Amino acid sequence: MSANTYSFRPYNVGRFILWSLFALVLLVAPKLFTSSLSMTMLTQMGIAVIVCLSYNMLLGQGGMLSFGHAVYSGLGSFAAIHTLNKVGAGDWAIPVMLVPIVGGFAGLLVAVLLGAVSTKKSGNTFAMITLGVGELVWSMSLMLPEFFGGEGGVSSNRVVGEPLFGLSFGPQIEVYYLIAVYCFICTVLMFAFTQTPLGRMLNAVRDNPERVEFIGYDTQRVRYFAFMIAGFFAGIAGGLYAINFEIVTAEVVGAQRSGAYLLFTFLGGSLFFFGPIIGAVLLVLASVLLSELTKAWLLYLGLVFLLMVMYAPGGIASLLMMNVRVAAYGMLRRLWTSYLALAGTALTVLVAVAVIVEMIYHIKLNEALGPQMSFAGVMLDTRGTDAWVGALLLLATGVGLFEASRRQFVRHWGQVQGDIEAEIQRREGL
Helix, strand or coil: CCCCCCCCCCCCHHHHHHHHHHHHHHHHHHHHCCCHHHHHHHHHHHHHHHHHHHHHHHHCCCCCCCCCCHHHHHHHHHHHHHHHHHHHCCCCCCCHHHHHHHHHHHHHHHHHHHHHHHCCCCHHHHHHHHHHHHHHHHHHHHHCHHHHCHHHCEECCCCCCCCECCECCCCHHHHHHHHHHHHHHHHHHHHHHHCCHHHHHHHHHHHCHHHHHHCCCCHHHHHHHHHHHHHHHHHHHHHHHHHHHCEECHHHHCHHHHHHHHHHHHHHCCCCCCHHHHHHHHHHHHHHHHHHHCCCHHHHHHHHHHHHHHHCCCHHHHHHHHHHHHHHCCCHHHHHHHHHHHHHHHHHHHHHHHHHHHHHHHHHHCHHHCCEEEECCEEEECCCHHHHHHHHHHHHHHHHHHHHHHHHHHHHHHHHHHHHHHHHHHHHHC
């Protein structure tokens, strides 16, 4: 290209609008949801967004199924909580707002050490190694109470040191905005990573590692670098967790926490960058709200996961994007009746399943309270036959209607997709 030749790359206005809306949502959310419960959920959502996005760097972008991602966020939490205690004792002079960075470097250090072993293999072998590493670290938490604090964990006080910019982080609103700032910056940085040559090469390693090796790249090194970066951001999330809750227990490095990251990242949609953000929101809603509504919330969660694996393996994000494509061609209105039929019949099945599950749980766990139970304001007799027969008939009716609605939807969906392809060919012909 000569010195007098210029190139122009148009500015991506749409992307700028999306990031501005994301920042605006983070800014005004505590103004719209002002209760203490809402503030608690918003802070947890910010932390969950960071850790789910960091996990998706492995699962969605690199094709690395990890069962031990909580190790890096959890050890970042422990590093942050010990840092807070050092600051409180006057040994270290670190502003509280920089403590999550300490957690990030702790997660990075652990990822450097453990990733050197884990990333030597890929596929199922990698998954089993991460599972073993996760169990190893969790068992160490019981053997090293000096660092992990034993069963009681390690507690601290986030209101330590000199206030910076007048922020003591005593009020929950200040903690929220600290988490919101880290959430926005980390999300931007992780999205920027997807646009780098390393991020693109990580996608290539996920899709075709043999071809990547053939053109001269070391797939293990690519996985290793991505593993370290994911560990760093997971550690930042862990540091924010320590500041928010002011106590860290061995549960943060357990397999249940790693499984939650995997499950909700998948439910949100691991193949899309914004999918884990949806999953993070669902993670908090399920753990905070759903767990308060019913003791069977894990059973419902498992059923939802099973259905998503069977019918929507791309997650919620893929469903949204498919409908965005239909809406872009002005054909979404043709599917409204099918969607209403699906929603109505699915709700019928959900109610029937919920009645059956809640009655079983009532018999097994609340037998001392008697056979009567309340479901959505309706009194049911778990020892009588009327409630069981009614629930089973409702379930059978709902399943039959849902299957009929699903077949009709599949037929309409196929027609719409065919019309879209015809419209694409028409435009290309022009």
